[in-house]
Amino acid sequence: MTVYVLRRLAFLVASLLLASVVLFLLLRLLPGDPANALTSVGATPEQLAAARHQIGSDQPLPQQFVSWLHDLATFDLGNSFVSTLPVGPEIATRIEVTGPLTLMAFVLALVIAVPVGFVAAHRANTWYGLVLSGVSQLGIAVPVFWVGMILITVFSLHLGVLPAGGFPQDGWSDPAGALRSLALPVVTVALVMSASLIRYVRSATLDVLGSDYLRTARALGSSFGGAIRRHGLRNGAVPVVAVLGIELASTLLGAVVVETVFALPGLGSMLSQAVAQHDYPTIQGVLFVTTLTVLVIGFLADLAQRLIDPRLRSTLTGGKP
């Protein structure tokens, strides 16, 4: 297991390096000159050159890359081209919104998906089992912003019980306000996320229900509930946990949309604005931090899988995210 963890860690670092190269190059291949963002229109070629020098975009690519890596190693994410303020601290404050939003949505999605998925599988042939499967199928096709807009219309505009958007200026020092602001976004993300989770839980449950070991356990006198608790949950959890990692990661990306709909000052809205402004250091910083998070989540999901299923511990392939 230790060897596995070490190998997996090495893989994590390698992925991160590779991701940083790709990220760095992709941004440089975008059309347009970021120096334009810094100068007034009508700037002379000299002023543009000075701007390029100021942001270092006149340096050869390898050199820019090395200096970026160097900054990263010292936990410096650089300064935004547009605001000229440091990127790192801003990412930190934005995570205070996106982090809780994602985690709460994730937990809520699980709370919805596990029982619903189980019932949808266990009662697959009843009318409500079919309805649950159908609804989850439909949920996958529904865009996040649409769910968000419906929730806003109902709970903010009609009932007036929750804010339609925004986040308290005092942030988490006003916990009640912060939670109220996050309530609808969390539900939005959780609903959309649970739709696909339900399907995974359902198919994992179906596998377990049709398995030989469960039949054997039942034959040996175990009750249905007992057999599920003792044998079913673990076996069912393995594929679900693998998917959870991916789902959590995609929730982070879904934050871009949700944060725009709900006017939340999170990483997603920071990223979308930075992209519009060609603000390389900000884009790089946000993508780097999210890439890192996604890789770490994958790593943890992988470990969790192995802790749940002892059979996986002996395999040292370690390639799965």
Added chain:
Amino acid sequence: MKPLSKPLAGGALVVALSVALTACGGGTSSQKSGSASGSFDKNATIGVGSVYEPQNLDNTGGGGQGVTEALNGNVYEGLFKLTDSGKVEKQLAQSYTVSPDGLTYTFKLRDGVKFHSGKALDSADVKYSIEKVTGPKSQSARKSSLTVVKSIATPDAHTVKVTLSSKSISFIYNLSYVWIINAQAKNLKTAEDGTGPYKLDKWTRGSALSLTRFTGYWGTPATNKEVVFHYFKDATALNNALLTNAVDVVTSEQSPDALAQFKSNPAYKVNNGNSTTKLLLAFNDRVKPFNDAKVRKAITSAIDNKKLLESIWGGYGKLIGSMVPPTDPWYEDLTHVNPYDPALAKKELAEAGYPKGFDFTLDTPNYDPHPTAATFIKSQLAKVGINVKINVITPDQWYTKVYQNHDFSATLQEHVNDRDVVWYGNPDFYWGYDNKQVTQWVTQAEQSDTTAQQTALLKKVNERIAQDAASDWLYLYPQIVVASSKLSGYPLNGLNSQFYAYDIKKS
């Protein structure tokens, strides 16, 4: 960065562009909203919804128009101020005199003015503040218009003497954009030290900026205790905030579709103010066939601007027929010069040697309303035999291809600032309109002794460019402020993005 711009779409570049299109000086008309009568809450918090978030808090260091909207006049003041009706009034300047040759301005400063840090205002601060705008590190859009400043002397703590290298009738107007800053202030990108009626309470990036009443203010105190600017990237989110009372007023409504829900509701007031933003079909006047005024006139007459405006803005906005909006002192209605008349357009095309029309590519920025306008223009011009190929480009590409390299035939663009007709006097500007007479008038106008002289000259410019159809001025955008009906005293015109909040009363 560029405090003067008021673009209608996001993106720093758009901000940058719009600044380019800045002229100098300003004048406008219109009244403050609502009446100041009735009782109001002196300790009210006013929530302002806006789509223009500051990049940072320094208007000479890349702060963007959002910083102008939030801080200009509220936190920082100038020697002069531009009122919402477009008049230039004395603010921190008590009085001033101009030497007979028009080159030396002597300003006396107001007594008893304190910065928020407590330090008293003196002439060194004024010198510092002007030099901050004209200095090498400055990213201010005013920088170019203040290059006429040759030297600044401070004979005593209350006197500032500015010497210009040439006469500039717009100098006083231009000073209304120069924030007077404490010369010793630090970290102006995240903090402030101004003399205005509010001081900065807190700025939360990506979310909100709050101002509270400054108790040591030299003038009339603000009629509310606190103002919080809430920033939105999404128009629907902004409107929802207004509908749920999360904000009390929206500085500039960008989506006419959303107006119906406010217009029909007595809890809100929809104000139709005067903007200075013009939507242009700009030709490259250097290249064939647009180097022929007949062709440009033909195109102008072939497009039904009224129909276009109606389809994009409903009942709002207006047609102007030239580059000057009604709020500039040299405005006149020139919509009759090139009227909508397809038959006339065909005749002019034949005279210019294109009886069967021609093909051209229209470079179209990819954000609203340009793609819609481009499609409309394409269908209109098809009726007179002109075949338009629409080329959709990003603001970045526009800047490089069109603005810098002049590599285009025709383009769509919005020009946001007041008094920007003077760009037609610059033959090197991207559209390449080159008329020696116009260039001379523009130069003379700036050297005028009186505003009457300036006005007369710029009127001539305006008429001439309309006769030449230097560009096709499709329409003037509306400036729509939507507010709770409990509010009064808010600015309606939002000239050059400013939004004075100190007179706002909430009942």
